[in-house]
Amino acid sequence: MAKLGKRTAAIREAFAGKEDLSVEDAVALVKGNATAKFDETVEIALNLGVDPRHADQMVRGVVSLPNGTGKDVRVAVFARGAKADEAKEAGADIVGAEDLMETVQGGTIDFDRCIATPDMMPIVGRLGKVLGPRNLMPNPKVGTVTMDVAQAVQAAKGGEVQFKAEKAGVVHAGVGKASFDEAKLIENVRAFVDAVQKAKPSGAKGPYMKKVSISSTMGPGVSINVDSATGN
Template sequence: MAKTGKRTAAARAAFEGKNNLSVAEAVALIKANAKTKFDETLDIALSLGVDPRHADQMVRGVCALPNGTGKTVRVAVFARNEKADEATAAGADIVGAEDLMEAIQAGKIDFDRCIATPDMMGIVGRLGKILGPRNLMPNPRVGTVTMDVKAAVEAAKAGEVQFKAEKGGVVHAGIGKMSFDEAKLAENIKAFVSAVNKAKPAGAKGTYMKKIALSSTMGPGVALDVASAVGE
């Protein structure tokens, strides 16, 4: 049996018996026990009452976090001519067309967000099996297929987070760094929960938001009081 370190044991003890906490209580508990040598990410996981295998129960959207993610986001843009220039001027890290497609097909995927102008979707469509499983496929529903590449690049760089219900109806995301103060983390949590709540699909039956859990990268998880988290 693997030996549990002192820090891990102490964190588990601090979290023991703690459930259905308010956002403020959960953030305070997690911050107090995030003691690694690197700046951990605050992760959120929402268990939803949906089956994403059905089109009318898919949950997908985007959330502009009020305080950003604390992470440097690398953005790739499929565009030509003046739109390519616009993307570069807005701060895109990679801009291209067929050359970018070939790089991705060769396994070079060194970006966190992919944006495309509508006329480029014929090329981007060939990458569905590569980008889709990584949640990187441009999609007009989340604003990543657009002619306004400047706004899309700037939003991605500012800390906009995309979300999508995965198998089992779980949505998860990194929504800040543990170096953020408690108020900023709480604001990000509330904004993300609100965005997922507003994305409730027409086909959802029964309880939509079943469970919300928070954790730091290396720490234990703690469950929020769903009603208060949604209502805050």
């Protein structure tokens, strides 16, 4: 068995036996042990009592974190003419139509968020098999198929986070950086959990939010008391 490094051993010891913590204690633990040489992302995972294979149990939505994500989000916009100009002025990193489609089809996906005007969807639809698995497909339900491309670009750049339940009913996202103040991380965690709570689908039966946990990029996870996370 490989010998653990001092840093890894110290982190494991700090987390040993700790679970079902309050949001405040969990954030303090994760932030205090995020000691990598880069600014680690604080990530949240929610295990939900849903089966996303059923349409009435799909969990999907978007939330604007009050303190942003701390991440530089690259935004691509499918638009033409005046709307393309509007997207560029709003700060979009990549703007195009058929040319952008061909770039993506060629395997180059140099963006974190994809927005499209409604008239572009016949083109974007051809990219479903590429963008869909990466959760990048524009969708009117989360505001990424819209004529107001400027607002959508600004929201994406300003800390808006999309979420979608995976096959096992797990929703996960980055909710800030380890360098954030604890109070800001706590606020972001609660805002994200609240958004997922509000997105509870009509077909969900039994306990909806089964487990909440947070971790840093390089650190172990710790579970949060669900009532503490939901403010109950």
